[in-house]
Amino acid sequence: MTAVTGDPRQAGSAAEFVALLRQLKERSGFTYRQLEERAARRGEVLARSTVADTLRRQALPRTETLVAFLHACAPAEEVAIWLEARSRLARQAAPARGDSAASSPCVPDASQHTGRGPGADRPVVPRQLPAPPAFFAGRADELAHLDEAAEDRGETVVISAIGGAGGIGKTSLALQWAHMRLDRFPDGQLYADLRGFGPELAPVAPQVTLRNFLEALGVPPASVPKDLDVQAALYRSVVAGRRMLVVLDNARDTTQVVPLLPGSPTCTVLVTSRHRLRGLTVTHGARLLTLDLLSAREARDMLAGHLGRRRVADQQQSLATLVEHCGGLPLALGIVAARAAANPAHPLDALAQELRDASARLSALSAGEARTDLRAVFSWSYHALEPQAAMVFDLLGAVPTVDLGLAAVAGLTATPLVTCRELLQQLEDTSLVHQYVPGRYRMHDLVHLYSADGAQPRSRRKSRDAALRRLVDHYLHTAYAADRLLDSRRPPVALAPPSAGCAPQPLRDTAEAMAWFDLEHPRLIEMQQVAMRRGWYPQVWQLARTLVTFHARRRRSRDQLAVWQLALEAAEIGKDLAMQAMAHRYLGQAYTAERQGDDAFEQLDLALVCARSGGVTGEEARTHYALAVGWERYGDLERALVHARQALTLFRSISDLVEEARALNAIGWICAGLRRYEEAEASCRRALALFRRHEHPDGEADTLHSLGLIAQSNGKHAESLTYYGQALTTYRGVGNTRGEAESLASLGDVYAALSRYADALQVWQQALDLLQRQQRVKEALLLRERMDNFATLV
Incomplete structure (x- = not known):
């Protein structure tokens, strides 16, 4: 065996490839147990016995094992390079196939309509999945949810982004899970980007996707029907009884998805979409999985994985700033990581300074291409809205913070409550707002920046000023009415209508x-x-x-x-x-x-x-x-x-x-x-x-x-x-917690004077809780001292 460098692309055999993996393990200093634990923290499965067996054998490791090993052992390594090298070696080791039939005219026969290659006895096994995300953090609960859903054969799993627009990490989650569970789908994996949201003028038609799937399954192009219903029927026939995974990425709506669904309970389907595809739940029993933002810890792990922990070790303050202003949005974190990686000698504080400036933040969150430009990604959701819903989105940009009830949004937009609820539903279905409790709506900070920044100043300034005046009036008149309920004897104030x-x-x-x-x-x-x-x-x-x-x-x-x-x-x-x-x-x-x-x-x-x-x-x-x-x-x-x-x-x-x-x-x-x-x-x-x-x-x-x-x-x-x-x-009856605390404290004093120390301590504790919630620090300290003095008397 010839010596190889640390570059997997130089490996000439499976043995040399595995030797490089052993070198990574030795340099990391991690034990098999530690590797297993590190993988588990990322939501990946990497049994210590699997690692040991992989590094002893001379065969190529499974893809999911390789990815989990690299993430746990050497996060700074470029996983895509290792996957590419593995695929090359796997192709070299595969037996050559006769291709004489491929050179002859394509004549439809039974094998073509059952997904068998021309002249072959076994079905074509498509492997269309893109590579898994190079760095993946968190999502342990979501991965477990997908595992649970996949056990129920015949159900369709839908990943829907709520609480954030594009960039929440739907595709990354789908591909991460798919690569981790490849062994469940020995008959192949189909993948299609349906382009429901993007720079393209229109989503991919179901006929186009079906034709691509059928050809990938071995059906000759000349045998693919033109009619959509016939295509879908042939597709269902070809995949019937096969244990396959179908990933339908970036769907626009239910109509685009339904023709692409297999009819066999042996297949599993993952659909990602910015729309909440409720129709799939109604008609096909789909499970809706809603993605939330990454936590601050997960976001730090993701950035550290991209940039290398050595680089971020002494730049923790700048790292915290990057995490804060990316708001847990995976795409924003990925863009920041790409920009930082492009200039490895630059301190992270330069990029952090750009993000601190709200007026420049969206411009900073661009890696130079449409799909890695946050403003462009948000615009694809915006342009999918109907005009009235787009108007609501524009006016929400005028509000300092979007955390509003339905009545407030109705006032802001001058729309009846019923209409306003329907328009907000469009924004929620496109993941531009999040109804975090019934009747109350939030918007991610970066989406809000886009809403505030995206309007044309001259054409929208007047309408935004009028909208803000309506919102101020809504709050003023509601607050005045509320105050009159609390104290109707207070002198009235003459408000303008x-x-x-x-x-x-x-x-x-x-x-x-x-x-x-x-x-x-x-x-x-x-x-x-x-x-x-x-x-x-x-x-x-x-x-x-x-x-x-x-x-x-x-x-x-x-x-x-x-x-x-x-x-x-x-x-x-x-x-x-x-x-x-x-x-x-x-x-x-x-x-x-x-x-x-x-x-x-x-x-x-x-x-x-x-x-x-x-x-x-x-x-x-x-x-x-x-x-x-x-x-x-x-x-x-x-x-x-x-x-x-x-x-x-x-x-x-x-x-x-x-x-x-x-x-x-x-x-x-x-x-x-x-x-x-x-x-x-x-x-x-x-x-x-x-x-x-x-x-x-x-x-x-x-x-x-x-x-x-x-x-x-x-x-x-x-x-x-x-x-x-x-x-x-009486204080409790009107919700006067200030007076409630003072009455409890006074009751305790009288109980103490009567030597009823247990009763005194009980009401004093209630008073102390209220004082602490009201941040009455000095009074709370004095009461605590009094309680300590009497505690020994109980």
Whole structure:
């Protein structure tokens, strides 16, 4: 045997080929067990006994064994080169076939119609599969799903891409599985790219694919019928009873696929398509397998496999950037890997810098050819849409983040709900959006970039501005209605009518209102920012105003700061003193909640100046109330009481009974702190009566909590437990988790005073969970210390 280099293309025999594989194994330093485990992590099967047997024998290894071995042992090796070398050696070793019959005129006979070669006794065994993906990561669950489906003979497996457009890795998965399971299909494998989506003007007609399949199965060209139905019948006859795999890649729709389906339960079919081929499920019992994006770990493994782990070892930060901006999309990762591999001496940070720039990201994700240009790949899905669906896709590009409910998309696009659902279904069927829960839609970041970047600025700018205004109005009017459900006694805001084609989402009760706020809060923040950028200043402060009750109940004081800082800027641009006073006040209250006293009192003093200058008595009164709360929290109870009484006087002057009740409760709370319990209780009881008369549950719960504190301070523990319990029930009834946490903490204090330590620890734990979810770090730490002190007493 002559010595060979490390290049498999230089191997002149199977023995030399296997010798090179042994060299790879020795250089890797991996044991047989380690190779088996590494293959399993990639979703491949490589038994240690198989590796040992392969490296001992002088015969060529099976294709799937070779691929799994190379992936596990030497990921940097170019698998395609090894596969090409193996195929060459296999052809050299195959016995020569007589071809005299091939030179004679083609005369149809029985052998031609059963897939037997002219003059041959055994059927033609086609091997049409393209090479497996050079680097494959993850997809273990999907591979297992295909294994399970293949066991059910007679079923068709459909791989459908959802949650991403082209490039999700449908073909790679199909070919990876097919090569791993070649032993299941000894009678051959057929493959066709149906070109349902691509630069071609039209998909491949079923007649063309059937003719190619029949010829590959040994039917002479002259014997292939012209009629589609006759072609399909002959095809089914030829493959009947044979254990074959048929891979139909990149299908446009069910109609293109059905004529290509075998009728024999011994065959297995894999179909990949950007469309969700539901028709195949209905008519042929197909199993739909939906591909998700790769995880960050899988994406790192894929890039490292392409580039070599040595290269990425000291460039982990740049690698993380590449992974982040590819968003788990295999095609994007492959393009990045190809660009990086083309310049092996260049640091990865240069490419990472291109991807950091959102305006240049799609241009960076191109390897110079149509099928490796992400923008082109997305365009093939886009051009398959009907005009109205394409309009929806274009308008989604105007939204900062696509994570929208059906009603919001209907408002954005000015379409009725039923029509909008149908149009979104087209986008979902083409894998341009993903309905991740019923009635709610997301778009992959890179698809969203394409949607935002793909429109013609001059022709689309006006329609996009109008669409954004409708979306802002949808959120503003829905949020206002939700806020009125939470607190109908708050002074109303005069909103302009919603834009034509936009309607608020109907909400039935406070539970639905709170659930809607929880779900849509990020979008409301975005809509306020959109309104600010567009110069829609009234909507800026109005959106902030609709969030006040929700922020208070969820104790989201940092979010409160953010929305009112923007609202203040809008009010100052609009020179609206009343709105400036309101913005300063809400900022002061949020700073108070964050325990930033200097900022709080500065904002509240400015609020007083603006309210007095603008002659807004109600706002002046509310600012005095906020100052009372602020000074009470910082320990100056006498000053706090002065502001609370000023607030009460002003509220009475404008006959605002709910705010009068709020001031009375504040006076009672402060008097309790000054140990003036009789005055405190009297003030709180007047407040409770007013809150109940005007059906204000938040104020009622706050006052019950105050009465609980007063009773607790007087040593009336049983009475205190009753008040705190009533407050807790009322807070829970309106979803006020801020008050719920405080009531639980207070209940625990009373239980501890009564030596009921187990009960104290139980309610304190509930309070601690809420405080941690609300990120009230300091309060949570103090409560944890209290719990630790009492834990030994149980």
